[in-house]
Amino acid sequence: MSKINCFQSIITKLQSFWIDQGCVLLQPYDLEVGAGTFHPATILRVLGPDPIWKAAYVQPCRRPTDGRYGENPNRLQHYYQFQVIIQPSPEEIQNLYLESLKFIGLNPKDHDIRFVEDDWESPTLGASGLGWEIWCDGMEISQFTYFQQVGGIDVKPVASEITYGLERLAMFIQKLENVYDLDWDGIEKNKGGKTYGDIFLQQEKEFSIYNFEKSETSFLFKQFNDSETECKNLLNNKKYALALPAYHQCIKASHIFNLLDARGVISVSERQSYILRVRNMARSSCLAWMGKLNE
Amino acid sequence: MNRMDISRGNLLLEFFSEEIPARMQLNSEKQLKNLFIKSLTQREIDFESFKTYSGPRHLSIIIKNIELEQKDQKIEKRGPRFDAHQKAIDGFLKSNQLNLNETVIKDTKNGKFYFHSQMIKGKKTCEILPDIIHEIVNGFVWPKSQRWGFTDLRWARPLRNIVLLLNDDIVKGKIKIGKDVFLNFTNFTYSHRHIDKKITINKIKNYEQLLEDNLVIIDRNKRLQKIINDTSYLLEEEKLKLVDDKSLIEEVVGLVEYPNVLIGSISKKFMKLPREVLSTAMRVHQKYFSILDKKNNLVSKFLFVANSLKEKDRDFSVIEGNQRVLNARLSDASYFFENDITNTFENWNEKLKKVLFYEGLGSLHDKTIRMANISSNFAQAFGVKSELAKQATLLSKADLVSEMVTEFPELQGIMGGYYAKIKNKSDEISRAIFEHYKPKGISDNLPETNIGSLLSMVDKIDTLVGFFTIGKKPTGSKDPFALRRNGFSIAQILINWKLNMSLNEIIAPSLKEYVCSSQTIKLSLIEFMIDKLKFILSNQNNRIDVIESVLNTTIVKDLPIKAISSRIDIIMKFTKNNDFKIFLANFKRINNILKSEKFSNNAQFEVNIKFFETIEEENIYNFIDSFSKEIKKKGICKESQKVLITSLIKMNESISLFFDKVIVNHHNYNIKTNRLNLLKNLHNSISEFSSFKFIEN
Numbered sequence: 001m002s003k004i005n006c007f008q009s010i011i012t013k014l015q016s017f018w019i020d021q022g023c024v025l026l027q028p029y030d031l032e033v034g035a036g037t038f039h040p041a042t043i044l045r046v047l048g049p050d051p052i053w054k055a056a057y058v059q060p061c062r063r064p065t066d067g068r069y070g071e072n073p074n075r076l077q078h079y080y081q082f083q084v085i086i087q088p089s090p091e092e093i094q095n096l097y098l099e100s101l102k103f104i105g106l107n108p109k110d111h112d113i114r115f116v117e118d119d120w121e122s123p124t125l126g127a128s129g130l131g132w133e134i135w136c137d138g139m140e141i142s143q144f145t146y147f148q149q150v151g152g153i154d155v156k157p158v159a160s161e162i163t164y165g166l167e168r169l170a171m172f173i174q175k176l177e178n179v180y181d182l183d184w185d186g187i188e189k190n191k192g193g194k195t196y197g198d199i200f201l202q203q204e205k206e207f208s209i210y211n212f213e214k215s216e217t218s219f220l221f222k223q224f225n226d227s228e229t230e231c232k233n234l235l236n237n238k239k240y241a242l243a244l245p246a247y248h249q250c251i252k253a254s255h256i257f258n259l260l261d262a263r264g265v266i267s268v269s270e271r272q273s274y275i276l277r278v279r280n281m282a283r284s285s286c287l288a289w290m291g292k293l294n295e
Numbered sequence: 296m297n298r299m300d301i302s303r304g305n306l307l308l309e310f311f312s313e314e315i316p317a318r319m320q321l322n323s324e325k326q327l328k329n330l331f332i333k334s335l336t337q338r339e340i341d342f343e344s345f346k347t348y349s350g351p352r353h354l355s356i357i358i359k360n361i362e363l364e365q366k367d368q369k370i371e372k373r374g375p376r377f378d379a380h381q382k383a384i385d386g387f388l389k390s391n392q393l394n395l396n397e398t399v400i401k402d403t404k405n406g407k408f409y410f411h412s413q414m415i416k417g418k419k420t421c422e423i424l425p426d427i428i429h430e431i432v433n434g435f436v437w438p439k440s441q442r443w444g445f446t447d448l449r450w451a452r453p454l455r456n457i458v459l460l461l462n463d464d465i466v467k468g469k470i471k472i473g474k475d476v477f478l479n480f481t482n483f484t485y486s487h488r489h490i491d492k493k494i495t496i497n498k499i500k501n502y503e504q505l506l507e508d509n510l511v512i513i514d515r516n517k518r519l520q521k522i523i524n525d526t527s528y529l530l531e532e533e534k535l536k537l538v539d540d541k542s543l544i545e546e547v548v549g550l551v552e553y554p555n556v557l558i559g560s561i562s563k564k565f566m567k568l569p570r571e572v573l574s575t576a577m578r579v580h581q582k583y584f585s586i587l588d589k590k591n592n593l594v595s596k597f598l599f600v601a602n603s604l605k606e607k608d609r610d611f612s613v614i615e616g617n618q619r620v621l622n623a624r625l626s627d628a629s630y631f632f633e634n635d636i637t638n639t640f641e642n643w644n645e646k647l648k649k650v651l652f653y654e655g656l657g658s659l660h661d662k663t664i665r666m667a668n669i670s671s672n673f674a675q676a677f678g679v680k681s682e683l684a685k686q687a688t689l690l691s692k693a694d695l696v697s698e699m700v701t702e703f704p705e706l707q708g709i710m711g712g713y714y715a716k717i718k719n720k721s722d723e724i725s726r727a728i729f730e731h732y733k734p735k736g737i738s739d740n741l742p743e744t745n746i747g748s749l750l751s752m753v754d755k756i757d758t759l760v761g762f763f764t765i766g767k768k769p770t771g772s773k774d775p776f777a778l779r780r781n782g783f784s785i786a787q788i789l790i791n792w793k794l795n796m797s798l799n800e801i802i803a804p805s806l807k808e809y810v811c812s813s814q815t816i817k818l819s820l821i822e823f824m825i826d827k828l829k830f831i832l833s834n835q836n837n838r839i840d841v842i843e844s845v846l847n848t849t850i851v852k853d854l855p856i857k858a859i860s861s862r863i864d865i866i867m868k869f870t871k872n873n874d875f876k877i878f879l880a881n882f883k884r885i886n887n888i889l890k891s892e893k894f895s896n897n898a899q900f901e902v903n904i905k906f907f908e909t910i911e912e913e914n915i916y917n918f919i920d921s922f923s924k925e926i927k928k929k930g931i932c933k934e935s936q937k938v939l940i941t942s943l944i945k946m947n948e949s950i951s952l953f954f955d956k957v958i959v960n961h962h963n964y965n966i967k968t969n970r971l972n973l974l975k976n977l978h979n980s981i982s983e984f985s986s987f988k989f990i991e992n
Contacts, residue, residue, distance in 0.1 A: 068630070073623065091444070094313055108488060108489075110609055111613065114602060115351070117317065119439065129441070137615075139619070146443050148442065
């Protein structure tokens with residue numbers, strides 16, 4: 001495998017492509033999140049204050065229930081997304097996306113690219129949008145969403161979100177069937193080169209055990225409640241509602257909920273109420289961000 | 296119509312947008328047509344014909360020979376009443392700047408009024424079109440729609456361009472889609488992404504061809520036909536065929552602009568997976584078609600439709616890419632399968648305790664227990680051993696928590712069936728679990744085995760009765776738990792098996808499980824089921840009037856389904872019989888006499904033989920007595936329905952004689968009442984067999 005197609009070069013190329021489109025290049029948010037969308041640079045920024053906002057960043061994502069102890073070639077509880085958020089959604093956004101594929105060495109004219117209906121909804125964020133999953137020769141490599149609502153608030157102007165599934169994309173480019181075989185750095189094995197498995201297989205095994213078997217649920221329940229209380233307190237300060245720290249707690253609670261879910265300790269009837277609690281945190285944080293909490 | 300008519304021309308309207316979901320396209324064509332025609336008709340602009348097109352990004356209509364000028368419009372204004380105060384009349388004239396002689400007095404249903412009518416010259420169509428397009432765009436209703444950028448307009452996906460040509464010229468104008476955001480009408484559209492260019496439409500008549508030259512087949516039927524032709528071309532040689540999948544093929548037609556049918560191969564190691572797993576994994580996520588050989592076995596190939604021109608190198612790598620994706624999907628499926636077969640039904644059932652069936656209806660585990668408890672009531676009717684039925688019900692929901700079904704919910708039941716077999720449960724049990732979600736709709740097949748039918752039945756009855764007991768029966772158009780479909784499925788099985796059980800017997804055990812003693816709920820369940828039976832029976836070529844007549848008898852809830860069914864059959868057979876026609880006429884005569892008399896609802900209609908004056912009365916009396924006994928004894932028996940209807944017909948002579956010889960309207964009140972009561976009893980007795988008043992001659 002050459003350096004051109006390795007995992008890290010796909011990231012650097014995407015970064016430079018979107019920088020050229022005027023995006024602010026950011027770094028991952030430093031908390032466990034279920035998707036790049038959770039980053040405040042997406043969720044809060046699309047609600048203002050500036051109607052123009054363009055950002056791009058890599059975001060590690062954690063989905064505890066997707067763990068497979070490193071035994072499944074396609075499923076990970078920890079993986080990477082490359083996230084692009086552009087507001088207002090530009091007229092040529094689809095073409096920009098296709099250009100970006102070309103830029104990383106995937107010429108749309110040599111492939112079967114399809115925009116297949118896939119509407120997005122995040123019950124915990126009170127967010128929804130319409131869009132597609134994008135197929136390249138049958139492989140879903142990206143998600144494309146026109147944000148309509150966040151925190152139950154209409155997004156105006158509408159923002160467009162592009163999420164590249166980096167592992168999927170790299171597997172496609174490198175023509176592989178097993179994620180752990182991905183070439184990370186383009187350096188040959190005998191010269192110290194690393195594959196995705198070299199870096200993450202152990203992590204997948206250990207975290208799958210943690211997520212499904214070992215996490216201490218009584219701690220988690222307490223942490224969830226603590227985050228919720230902290231979030232409320234931060235927003236209750238009438239003079240100075242702290243939207244960003246409050247939202248930070250909301251993200252924490254959301255991940256803890258996912259961990260509890262993976263342990264199977266949340267019954268179907270309780271589930272809805274947990275989702276609602278996170279959604280309320282998200283909505284209040286969003287309103288506080290817009291300065292509209294007490295309106 | 297004169298095609299060279301210079302007062303007419305052709306029109307093209309195209310909405311070009313980002314990819315519209317496949318499922319919405321066909322309906323959008325219909326809407327475009329309806330909205331356009333409505334707008335034209337309202338404005339009295341005539342046209343000859345139209346054709347609509349739709350694909351992922353193009354939605355268009357061509358209207359042929361549309362008038363270039365609107366017909367002159369007559370505008371009529373109503374003034375005051377003709378006898379109104381002069382002030383009112385003067386006011387009307389003044390405000391419209393009219394003289395009295397420019398008005399007429401007309402009669403309306405509300406009286407006589409002054410009217411003024413005025414002819415307004417019709418406008419040019421090209422001047423009206425911007426308004427019409429505005430109406431169409433804002434009148435469109437999508438199942439789901441969105442805003443984009445700064446727009447307020449909602450469309451299924453961003454609307455990027457509008458072509459509007461009349462007689463090959465651009466119609467000048469634009470529509471507003473947001474504050475300070477407009478879309479101008481243009482004469483260009485866009486090619487397939489592989490060509491990626493803007494194309495100018497010079498002639499409407501070349502529109503379809505122009506797009507096709509640019510790899511957009513805009514006529515969906517043409518795309519469908521191309522897929523069908525290319526498929527048979529590719530499969531014919533090896534005598535293979537596609538698994539029929541109409542809804543998938545229609546979806547695929549909406550996903551491509553230029554269909555390119557390709558075939559890939561499935562790695563042999565996956566062919567040991569159950570065929571339903573293979574085809575579901577292919578269909579649901581990838582929209583691939585399964586392929587069968589002559590013997591209807593799944594072959595290790597799949598067919599899919601790419602969106603491109605045929606081109607060897609590209610096709611090769613597209614196939615390769617798709618094969619890799621499918622391999623990944625199938626190795627996922629294998630992983631689930633391997634994990635599942637090391638699991639146990641006991642473990643799954645334990646998990647079911649934590650899965651809520653519905654708030655107030657317990658867990659899925661509770662559901663299986665209820666099903667098991669009522670299953671014994673059905674065992675005999677289906678000819679199944681009670682113990683076996685119970686076992687099957689207790690295992691039936693386990694697969695819902697298996698990994699495979701969690702991933703592919705549409706494999707519920709099917710996986711349970713496979714896993715039961717692997718776990719050495721009996722063939723009967725495995726088969727029953729496999730098919731117990733059938734029928735999934737009124738056109739789906741029924742379960743084939745008796746135990747599968749039993750299982751399907753108790754599952755559906757438990758669901759139906761459960762939701763009724765918590766007050767969630769369907770109302771109006773709302774049926775969130777698909778209970779109507781559920782009811783139809785129960786009715787289908789009941790009728791197909793001509794079950795020796797009555798509606799009462801079918802529903803009562805389940806109500807008991809829910810500890811529900813409400814007569815209201817029971818009655819509404821029976822009413823609901825009678826309604827479903829009616830529909831299913833009428834779908835099977837039975838005369839609706841005959842169905843109504845039998846289902847409207849008062850004791851129908853206690854009649855075994857098999858008796859209901861054979862009673863309908865026998866009446867249908869007899870409807871052509873002359874004696875039956877006489878009987879029917881007699882019955883209707885009785886019915887009419889009774890209708891004109893007022894009976895208090897609670898009257899006992901007691902007949903006193905001491906008021907009899909004729910032998911004819913006695914004959915009727917005796918008949919009622921013997922028929923009541925006979926129907927009590929034989930009414931529930933499938934084979935006796937013919938005997939019963941024959942007994943009824945044998946009465947023809949007695950009834951005719953009664954009408955000939957006996958005057959019902961006797962001057963003696965007691966005698967008259969007695970005769971009426973006699974007829975009422977006769978009517979009721981016959982109606983236990985069938986409410987013949989429903990039957991048309």
